[in-house]
Amino acid sequence: MKINYCDALVIGGGLAGLRAAVATQKKGLSTIVLSLVPVKRSHSAAAQGGMQASLGNAKMSDGDNEDLHFADTVKGSDWGCDQEVARMFVTTAPKAIRELASWGVPWSRVKAGTHEAVINAKKTTITEDEDRHGLITSRDFGGTKKWRTCYTADATGHTMLFGVANEALKHDVDIRDRKEAISIIHENGRCFGAVVRDLITGELEAYVAKGTCIATGGYGRIFKQTTNAVICEGIGAAIALETGVATLSNMEAVQFHPTPIVPSGILLTEGCRGDGGVLRDVDGHRFMPDYEPEKKELASRDVVSRRMIEHIRNGKGVPSPYGFHVWLDISILGREHIERNLRDVQEICQIFNGIDPADEGPKGWAPVLPMQHYSMGGIRTKPTGESTRLSGLFACGEAACWDMHGFNRLGGNSVSETVVAGMIIGNYFADYCLANDVTIPTSTIQRFVDEQDQYLNEILAYNGKEDIFKIKNRMKALMDEKVGIFRTGGPLAEAVEELKELLQKTKHITVKSKERAGNPELEEAYRVPKMLKIALCVAKGARDRTESRGAHYREDFLKRDDANWMKRTLCTWPNKDDIEPTLEYADLDIMKMEMPPAFRGYGAKGMIIENELSATRQNEVDSIREKMEAEGKDRFEIQEALMHFDLPMNYKEKNERAGDK
Amino acid sequence: MSTQKGREITIRVLKFNPRSKVSKPHYVEYKLEETPGMTLFIALTYIRENLDADLSFDFVCRAGICGSCGMVVNGKPTLACRTLIANYPDGVLTLLPMPAFELIKDLSVNTGKWMDGMSKRVESWIISDHQVDISKLEDRIDPDVANDTFELDRCIECGICVASCGTMLMRPNFVGPVGLNRVARFEIDPHDKRTADDFYELIGDDDGIFGCMSLMACEDHCPKHLPLQNKIAYLRRKLVALR
Numbered sequence: 024m025k026i027n028y029c030d031a032l033v034i035g036g037g038l039a040g041l042r043a044a045v046a047t048q049k050k051g052l053s054t055i056v057l058s059l060v061p062v063k064r065s066h067s068a069a070a071q072g073g074m075q076a077s078l079g080n081a082k083m084s085d086g087d088n089e090d091l092h093f094a095d096t097v098k099g100s101d102w103g104c105d106q107e108v109a110r111m112f113v114t115t116a117p118k119a120i121r122e123l124a125s126w127g128v129p130w131s132r133v134k135a136g137t138h139e140a141v142i143n144a145k146k147t148t149i150t151e152d153e154d155r156h157g158l159i160t161s162r163d164f165g166g167t168k169k170w171r172t173c174y175t176a177d178a179t180g181h182t183m184l185f186g187v188a189n190e191a192l193k194h195d196v197d198i199r200d201r202k203e204a205i206s207i208i209h210e211n212g213r214c215f216g217a218v219v220r221d222l223i224t225g226e227l228e229a230y231v232a233k234g235t236c237i238a239t240g241g242y243g244r245i246f247k248q249t250t251n252a253v254i255c256e257g258i259g260a261a262i263a264l265e266t267g268v269a270t271l272s273n274m275e276a277v278q279f280h281p282t283p284i285v286p287s288g289i290l291l292t293e294g295c296r297g298d299g300g301v302l303r304d305v306d307g308h309r310f311m312p313d314y315e316p317e318k319k320e321l322a323s324r325d326v327v328s329r330r331m332i333e334h335i336r337n338g339k340g341v342p343s344p345y346g347f348h349v350w351l352d353i354s355i356l357g358r359e360h361i362e363r364n365l366r367d368v369q370e371i372c373q374i375f376n377g378i379d380p381a382d383e384g385p386k387g388w389a390p391v392l393p394m395q396h397y398s399m400g401g402i403r404t405k406p407t408g409e410s411t412r413l414s415g416l417f418a419c420g421e422a423a424c425w426d427m428h429g430f431n432r433l434g435g436n437s438v439s440e441t442v443v444a445g446m447i448i449g450n451y452f453a454d455y456c457l458a459n460d461v462t463i464p465t466s467t468i469q470r471f472v473d474e475q476d477q478y479l480n481e482i483l484a485y486n487g488k489e490d491i492f493k494i495k496n497r498m499k500a501l502m503d504e505k506v507g508i509f510r511t512g513g514p515l516a517e518a519v520e521e522l523k524e525l526l527q528k529t530k531h532i533t534v535k536s537k538e539r540a541g542n543p544e545l546e547e548a549y550r551v552p553k554m555l556k557i558a559l560c561v562a563k564g565a566r567d568r569t570e571s572r573g574a575h576y577r578e579d580f581l582k583r584d585d586a587n588w589m590k591r592t593l594c595t596w597p598n599k600d601d602i603e604p605t606l607e608y609a610d611l612d613i614m615k616m617e618m619p620p621a622f623r624g625y626g627a628k629g630m631i632i633e634n635e636l637s638a639t640r641q642n643e644v645d646s647i648r649e650k651m652e653a654e655g656k657d658r659f660e661i662q663e664a665l666m667h668f669d670l671p672m673n674y675k676e677k678n679e680r681a682g683d684k
Numbered sequence: 685m686s687t688q689k690g691r692e693i694t695i696r697v698l699k700f701n702p703r704s705k706v707s708k709p710h711y712v713e714y715k716l717e718e719t720p721g722m723t724l725f726i727a728l729t730y731i732r733e734n735l736d737a738d739l740s741f742d743f744v745c746r747a748g749i750c751g752s753c754g755m756v757v758n759g760k761p762t763l764a765c766r767t768l769i770a771n772y773p774d775g776v777l778t779l780l781p782m783p784a785f786e787l788i789k790d791l792s793v794n795t796g797k798w799m800d801g802m803s804k805r806v807e808s809w810i811i812s813d814h815q816v817d818i819s820k821l822e823d824r825i826d827p828d829v830a831n832d833t834f835e836l837d838r839c840i841e842c843g844i845c846v847a848s849c850g851t852m853l854m855r856p857n858f859v860g861p862v863g864l865n866r867v868a869r870f871e872i873d874p875h876d877k878r879t880a881d882d883f884y885e886l887i888g889d890d891d892g893i894f895g896c897m898s899l900m901a902c903e904d905h906c907p908k909h910l911p912l913q914n915k916i917a918y919l920r921r922k923l924v925a926l927r
Contacts, residue, residue: 061796
């Protein structure tokens with residue numbers, strides 16, 4: 024048995040994992056990052072549109088600050104988020120972006136003088152002041168009060184990932200790619216690392232560390248139609264679940280993005296609509312203003328996605344060999360803008376669909392349809408990023424639920440979360456590794472490695488009629504059909520039952536090649552049961568949550584039910600042989616909220632079953648605010664009185680802005 | 685769904701497992717029906733799920749963004765995810781793993797290992813002694829300069845330029861077009877305080893900027909259309925002037 028020891032083990036080499044690794048390495052800890060693929064190929068690279076941070080530099084973002092970003096994030100979450108975490112996030116985001124700039128991320132900058140923008144389908148002239156020239160600029164995204172999304176054209180994730188990955192190399196972080204963690208080593212409620220399979224040699228190794236941080240991204244590939252990369256299978260969350268100790272949270276909270284292109288599912292960034300692109304139906308009619316007169320195409324993602332499907336159901340979809348879709352029209356932005364700021368979008372349209380979106384009229388319209396996009400759920404952690412139940416296990420980024428997105432996330436907040444969580448959690452994680460020792464006998468490590476070794480042999484010895492690829496594809500279709508954008512009790516219950524059957528069928532397969540290395544079918548055979556466990560958490564969570572909140576939309580329970588569902592779902596898998604997860608619930612404490620539940624400002628009104636505590640807390644908040652304002656206290660002092668939060672390093676320092684008086 | 689039957693296409697793949705004692709390089713032919721908009725990502729996934737579960741290849745984003753799926757298609761290195769079958773009129777595609785990289789198996793090569801080495805070699809990160817306070821206003825960068833930096837930062841390190849490079853065949857230690865592009869990128873980034881002399885130390889030899897034979901297949905094949913030719917010529921003029 025080969026044991027690799029280090030101080031801090033990071034599983035997952037996307038933006039969150041790499042940024043956390045820089046944090047631990049900088050604190051003098053030997054750090055290893057394990058990644059399925061070369062880290063610069065991580066799904067983080069696919070983020071096009073941008074990163075939210077309230078810099079307030081550009082004309083249209085002047086006056087922006089943490090408070091506005093906080094309010095947008097809480098509203099966006101449909102009050103499902105942890106407000107303390109949201110505060111930690113909005114306070115650190117401007118620092119994150121400035122740090123990234125110093126690491127070389129070539130953020131698009133404010134150019135003094137006039138430029139044209141399309142706002143609400145009308146050409147508008149914007150004048151940028153001379154004194155803002157050269158500062159980081161930002162664009163509009165859905166669900167935000169100000170233009171807050173900072174970007175590098177439409178390759179933001181790519182430039183950020185390269186910036187952070189290069190910084191990790193600079194600090195000598197030990198990055199090992201083509202390594203897959205397949206089980207967590209733990210004893211007496213404490214995590215000590217992972218059993219890892221080398222994807223080239225097939226060898227099993229143990230990685231033992233003082234602390235382990237999972238940053239493996241989301242689980243979009245349990246759905247058929249998804250914008251996610253093929254590696255986003257949720258295995259990191261699944262191995263945490265399989266400990267039987269750690270919990271996953273809010274797994275039913277799955278976001279669908281309005282504008283992936285049909286049929287490939289490749290995302291056309293929200294920046295398309297942010298920059299002024301519009302949605303059109305079969306008649307070429309711009310339909311979003313009919314449903315959402317105020318926010319139109321820039322309502323929150325869950326709202327826009329549902330309105331599109333609703334419009335298609337009303338008979339206004341465009342027929343195609345792949346079913347009905349609607350059109351995204353960005354030609355009104357003008358060829359110059361597209362070729363400068365939306366070049367990847369243009370290339371995707373040209374290569375995969377033979378369309379040039381800069382062509383005016385129907386010729387340039389791209390077929391789009393909502394598809395799975397983001398996993399709000401994940402490994403349940405405290406605000407420090409540590410699992411609430413398994414000490415020494417941390418999680419950050421999309422794999423985690425720490426939880427700032429609640430039941431719906433705003434565009435530009437996830438790529439922002441990756442680095443911000445990497446900074447905050449990375450530092451708490453480092454402190455944990457500094458304060459704790461490895462205290463596990465090698466015999467225990469051996470037991471965990473042996474268990475996986477036997478499991479792989481068992482899979483190769485299966486002798487049944489089922490096919491692992493067919494099981495996987497059935498799961499994906501099922502999730503789309505019954506656990507998708509619109510959900511109802513009956514089909515959700517059917518989905519849970521069939522997923523349980525599929526999970527049992529995974530033991531009745533035959534893997535044709537018996538090789539332990541270089542055998543893609545063997546990899547499917549141990550991954551698909553893990554994916555099915557994640558799918559069961561999503562489906563069962565959705566079946567039991569009898570309300571609509573954010574992206575979780577029940578056609579049989581249309582209202583957001585604050586009276587009964589101000590709760591977080593917790594999933595565990597206590598016994599190895601269970602065929603479904605165990606669900607519990609934890610209350611969200613309204614009396615501790617800085618912003619008690621209210622209407623989101625988009626979507627249908629009057630769809631809330633109120634919790635009486637909301638009004639009580641709102642009165643409390645109002646009176647504190649009134650009193651302190653009368654005393655001449657500033658917004659920071661008032662915020663502190665309403666809801667205290669902590670941050671490591673100097674991340675709580677006030678963010679300087681060009682517009683500061 | 686359309687019921688019209690697509691044409692039959694042939695995908696020929698060079699299969700080889702260098703870790704197996706018995707495996708020898710050999711071609712395997714797969715025949716399948718073309719579907720509308722079919723890319724090599726779709727075709728190879730179909731082959732693995734239905735015809736040959738043992739076939740190894742790499743995809744991550746399947747959208748031309750991550751650079752995982754470089755392979756040689758009918759003699760040209762290209763991104764497989766963006767390769768539309770419809771663009772091959774005779775419906776026959778022969779696939780080989782990219783040369784110049786360590787072969788893992790079949791179509792899968794170890795670009796990550798090579799790229800990490802390259803990044804460390806050219807110190808592909810910002811070097812500066814300027815202490816940044818991230819609570820304060822960021823340094824101002826001229827928007828056009830930021831944009832010029834971005835234009836070169838768009839490289840996805842797919843390795844296609846390396847697989848296309850004639851110098852690579854003769855000089856295995858050549859830093860490759862991708863490495864030279866990285867230097868050009870940091871050379872124009874105002875955050876980076878390195879001088880031309882510093883860059884000369886990194887690439888001022890025949891394994892660096894003076895090894896390039898200007899055959900320019902790198903630029904011809906670059907899926908991101910990076911201006912490699914101009915940038916290499918610019919660096920060479922700049923660095924040769926130093927000595």
